[in-house]
Amino acid sequence: MPPLARHCLALAIGAAGGALFYALHLPLPWMLGALFATMAAALARAPILGPNRLRPAVVAVIGVLLGSRFTPEILDQAGAWAGTLAILGIYGAMVAAVVVPFYRFAGRFDWVTAYFAGMPGGLTEMIELGEANGARPAPIILAHSLRIVLTIALIASWFRLVQGQTVGTGMTAGAGALTWLDALLLLCSAVIGSLLGRRLRIPAPDFLGPLVLSAALHLTGLTESAPPGLLVTVAQVLLGTVLGCRFLGISSGTVAPAAALALGATLLTLGLALLAGLAMGRVAGIAPDQALLALAPGGLTEMGLIALAIHADVAFVALHHVARILLVIVLAPLAFRLLRARRRAP
Template identity: 35%
Template sequence: MAQFFLYFRTLIIGALGGLVGYLLNFPLGWLVGAMLSTIPCAMAGVRVPTHWGLRSLMIGTIGLMAGAAFTPAVIGRAGEWAFSLAGVAIYCLIITAIGLFICLKVGKLDRATAAFSAAPGGLSEILVLGPSYGADVRSLSLVHGMRLTVILVIVPIVIVWVGTGNGPTQMNRTLDLSLAMPIKDYAILGACLIVGVIGGKKIRLPGSHLTGPLILSAIVHYFGLTHSSPPQLIVVVAQIVIGTSVAQFFNNTTIRQVLGGLVVGGGLTVLNLGVASLFALAFQTWLGIPFAAGLIALVPGGLPEMSLISIALGLDAAFVSLHHLFRVVLVLVFLPILVPLWIPKTEGVALLR
């Protein structure tokens, strides 16, 4: 019961912060507000735990929404994305190489921690894989947590201001609190969510809590079994839950530790955004892909979070989700192969202080 109260308190703090973010017209205000209200609490030693089962369901809900974008018309264009997917691979190589330099020379991290800090996600997989190769989990949490926080705050603002290059993108400000949707569609999407989350984990899909429901949602939408997406109220709850979960990276951290994480994580964020902007401009110039979609598809801000941003901004969620999934697969395939070649067996682990 006590733990349930803590979960509920975390959600209340996040919801109040999200409401303020929404009222202040922040891009993705519910998500950003939930983060900014719970992170200081975590730093101050206040317990703001996340219910990981609820978070998994909310991430799965984002997967359902992203999967709804995989219509026959979109699938018919998938062949056009081969060059942009190749661009993602080149982008990952560039930012990882430069990121290693930042982590080693600026952050003074050991090789294992530097390698997993510089790698462009997926976030949860990095935090699982890293310690098994000798990386310090607190340093990884701070660096990736800081990078994720800064990206989630900055990217929506950049997209709203800059837009696609043809004028600013407008954030949808309507707030529909109804849960109206046919019972049949609730049943279909609910089955996709539950089977996708459980089945994705069983077969070890990358980012399984999102990709499992996404794949099943894409199938049922492609074949026309449903044309519905989760109601907006559920999406708002998903933003709050995902936003509050970021606070875990800042539990009982000191200002000095956060500043250290900000130096490294901030440096990586500037690198990621700068190089991603150049690639997004190239995508727009040579491939006809809107700048906003290209930027969000490249920036390693987390597969669920960037999918959520693309949905909130009315961008091509199928394009964004596929490119982030490709990035995560690249990292999961090549990082375990390359890191052992990079780390001397006798090297210890350096903490980010």
């Protein structure tokens, strides 16, 4: 099949999976349904191909959406977040101290691969850093991809099935009416934000750039609108399809043991996130649900969507995920070089 037909087939499978999850009232239906449907198709070796070129536009839409939840009242809370950011740093060190040995001994990875598989950082950054230091890329790709999938599924299911919250519907509820001027402002946030993000080389530029510009527009009161609901639904289907297609070329026999390892690592990480979340509650009065979303390593975009769906503080969640990614990108290579030097020392 030509690439365009394979893209279309992947999107059709993703849309069907999203529609099924929506009909069954499952959490975050359009993204999770698309993700699991295309992941199953990829493992079954269906002739699909992920629409990766559309991902920058998709995450830009979601960035603008999350930015629309920044209100002037948020600025009054910012001073209390210094303590929670300190807790985040301690939490990141604890995750590394627990999950890296877990992959080394339970997964029998070599130390270099275990190090970059167990770090609570972004998928792309950990693959690049791991390969540059001699790690095996395939286990790192599986570890982080499955961690993201499992974290999204577990967190969304917890809020929907255990706490009874509606996760995945009404994400644009409460936004102001969308006029032509509002639409133009939001479009400029997406396009200019992406370009600035890439120019400044910030992490996740196509997401954070639009989010920051959209937040600035909403904080200054220039607009109170959000992207239309249909566009947000399409963006979630596309994002889920891209995530599911990451499993192309991987056999189900390889995924099963990797998934078992990833589940163990994810549960360990979420357990530490719960402890750190309780500490955030004691220090700054942060609600446990909000703290968990800010700490759960399920991806900045995806955790932001869940935060939006349950009406948590999107700014708090986004800030802590950005801080986590930056801390890992900066400190993980430094710590790795120090550990390698100690191991080589006589």
